[in-house]
Amino acid sequence: MFVLVEVKRQIVNLHQINAFPSLHWTKKVRNYLKVGQNLFHFENRTPRCVAILDSKVSLMAYFQYQAYWHAKCLQPIVTDNKTHVIYSSRVLLELNMNRRLAITLIALLTLVSCAKEEPLKVGYSDWPGWVTWEIAIEKNMFAKVGVNVEFEWFDYVASMDAFAAGQLDAVAMTNGDALVTGATGAQNVMILINDYSNGNDMIVAAPGISTIDELKGKKVGVEIGFVGHLLLLNALEKSGLSESDVELVNVPTNETPQVLASGEVDAIVAWQPNSGQSLNLVPGSTAIYTSADEPGLIYDVLAVSPTSFAQNRKSWAKVIEVWDMAVAFLNNPETREEAISIMAARVGLSSEEYKGFIEGTKIMSVSEASVFAERGDGFTSIYGSTKIADDFNVANEVYNEAQPIDSYIDLSLMQ
Numbered sequence: 443m444f445v446l447v448e449v450k451r452q453i454v455n456l457h458q459i460n461a462f463p464s465l466h467w468t469k470k471v472r473n474y475l476k477v478g479q480n481l482f483h484f485e486n487r488t489p490r491c492v493a494i495l496d497s498k499v500s501l502m503a504y505f506q507y508q509a510y511w512h513a514k515c516l517q518p519i520v521t522d523n524k525t526h527v528i529y530s531s532r533v534l535l536e537l538n539m540n541r542r543l544a545i546t547l548i549a550l551l552t553l554v555s556c557a558k559e560e561p562l563k564v565g566y567s568d569w570p571g572w573v574t575w576e577i578a579i580e581k582n583m584f585a586k587v588g589v590n591v592e593f594e595w596f597d598y599v600a601s602m603d604a605f606a607a608g609q610l611d612a613v614a615m616t617n618g619d620a621l622v623t624g625a626t627g628a629q630n631v632m633i634l635i636n637d638y639s640n641g642n643d644m645i646v647a648a649p650g651i652s653t654i655d656e657l658k659g660k661k662v663g664v665e666i667g668f669v670g671h672l673l674l675l676n677a678l679e680k681s682g683l684s685e686s687d688v689e690l691v692n693v694p695t696n697e698t699p700q701v702l703a704s705g706e707v708d709a710i711v712a713w714q715p716n717s718g719q720s721l722n723l724v725p726g727s728t729a730i731y732t733s734a735d736e737p738g739l740i741y742d743v744l745a746v747s748p749t750s751f752a753q754n755r756k757s758w759a760k761v762i763e764v765w766d767m768a769v770a771f772l773n774n775p776e777t778r779e780e781a782i783s784i785m786a787a788r789v790g791l792s793s794e795e796y797k798g799f800i801e802g803t804k805i806m807s808v809s810e811a812s813v814f815a816e817r818g819d820g821f822t823s824i825y826g827s828t829k830i831a832d833d834f835n836v837a838n839e840v841y842n843e844a845q846p847i848d849s850y851i852d853l854s855l856m857q
Contacts, residue, residue: 561592562750562757565601565613568715568789570796570803571637571742572614576788577781578768586767589760595788605630611750616669617741617824618831620850625841630745631852634762635811635824639733639740642802643673644717647709648702649726654681657730660708663693663701667840669740670695670711672831676739677731699723714799715789737804738814738821741828751852759855762808769807772800808856815853825851 566572575593578584584591596604598615605613606628615623617632624630651657654677664670671690678684693701698710699719709730710720721727733740744761751758772781779793786796806814819826825847832845 561590562612562754562761563592563594563610564744564761565594565596565604565610567596567598567601567614569598569614569713569742570642570785570799571805573785573788574636574768574772574805575614575765577771577784578764580784581768581771583764583767584761587760587763589757589764591757591761591764602628605745605747610747611754612744612746615743615745616831617743617828618669618672618835620743620745621828621832621835621845622840623745624850625835625843625845629748630850631748631751632743632745632824632850633751633758633852633855634744634765634808635806635814635853635856636742636744636765637803637805638738638742638814639713640737640802640804641732641734642714642717642799643670643711643733643740644713644720644729645674645677645709645711645731646698646702646717646720646724646727647730648705648707648724649728651708652728652730654678654683654731657709658683658687659689661689661691661706662709662711663691663698663707664711665695666690666692667835667838668695669831670713671838672834673731673733673736673739674711675834676736680735702727714802715791718798732802734802736821738823738827739830741814741824742803743824745850755855762855766808769805772805773807812853812856815856824853 564575566575579593594601594604594610601610601613602615602619602623604610606623606626613623613630614636620630620632645654645662647657651660657678662674664674674688675685678687691701691707693707693710695712695716698712698716700723701707702710702720703723712720717729721729744765746758768781771777772785774781782793782796782800785800786793789796791799814822814824816823817825819829821827821830828847828850832847835841836844
């Protein structure tokens with residue numbers, strides 16, 4: 443006879459449960475299991491389910507993707523009506539059953555754990571630093587480290603909307619948009635820096651305009667309040683101009699190529715693929731300023747709901763481990779062509795077309811990104827960059843009150 447017990451204290455499969463009326467997880471410490479007068483300790487880990495076998499109360503614990511036939515068994519000593527606990531050294535539990543029962547038990551434990559385990563749900567969209575996740579998906583890297591993750595493909599704004607609606611545990615977005623999302627009610631914490639834009643975000647001017655100075659008095663199409671708007675202000679400031687020196691025309695980013703081609707504006711601000719499409723659609727157009735002129739202006743991150751981060755910290759650590767694996771696969775000369783092919787297929791482009799997009803994005807390993815995870819002012823720190831984005835958002839009435847920057851950033855798993 444045996445009982446399967448799921449870690450959330452739900453009985454998921456049951457045989458003669460009345461034989462174990464006192465079976466429960468102890469309330470004070472989650473990794474202790476009390477069965478009658480027997481107390482089992484799992485040190486620093488909580489199993490997803492356990493099996494209690496026969497009348498001797500032997501125990502088998504099943505952790506995520508790996509079965510353990512041992513645990514510390516704490517035997518109670520009762521004196522003066524008080525219970526004191528001592529424990530034996532770690533030993534393999536002797537299970538008095540035949541091989542067929544053992545195999546069946548392992549299979550049942552695996553099925554129960556897999557059936558009950560909810561995957562981490564991540565929303566991602568069309569940006570090279572986020573499309574890099576596709577390498578991990580296609581090469582089964584998440585399974586290799588033992589973490590269950592489900593990626594869902596969206597248009598960028600739709601991905602943030604899904605996160606705000608509670609449909610996702612995490613979403614890929616810019617550090618500035620993480621603030622916007624949080625300020626409007628969907629709290630999040632940035633746990634990983636994927637990349638910074640290194641040329642893919644552009645100010646593309648119509649033929650005849652070759653510098654930012656020449657935009658004075660001209661119309662610029664930009665999605666007001668979004669990251670392109672911040673890039674424009676940065677470019678104007680460096681040229682000694684201000685926002686009042688140009689006429690802003692609010693244009694959705696995905697419509698900027700057509701608007702520039704129509705002649706309605708003299709320049710547009712967009713990111714890839716829209717910036718590249720603008721250059722191709724308008725012969726003689728020029729990228730007169732890009733994110734490569736201000737590295738760190740736009741960081742691209744993985745932002746997680748605080749609840750999911752707190753409850754699944756070890757799993758998120760494995761997700762970050764997988765990110766490093768994917769970046770290594772992309773950077774390895776022996777596998778780079780395959781990696782680019784995987785990424786290009788995700789967005790419906792040829793490998794040759796997509797190589798240019800990758801070049802305009804500084805996709806970073808964890809160790810490379812750690813340099814920008816240090817506290818500091820200015821764009822060389824994600825803290826400084828996010829503070830600048832916060833000031834921009836308040837100034838442009840994207841939201842009313844400055845956000846607590848520190849609460850949005852926890853890069854401890856990158857260390």
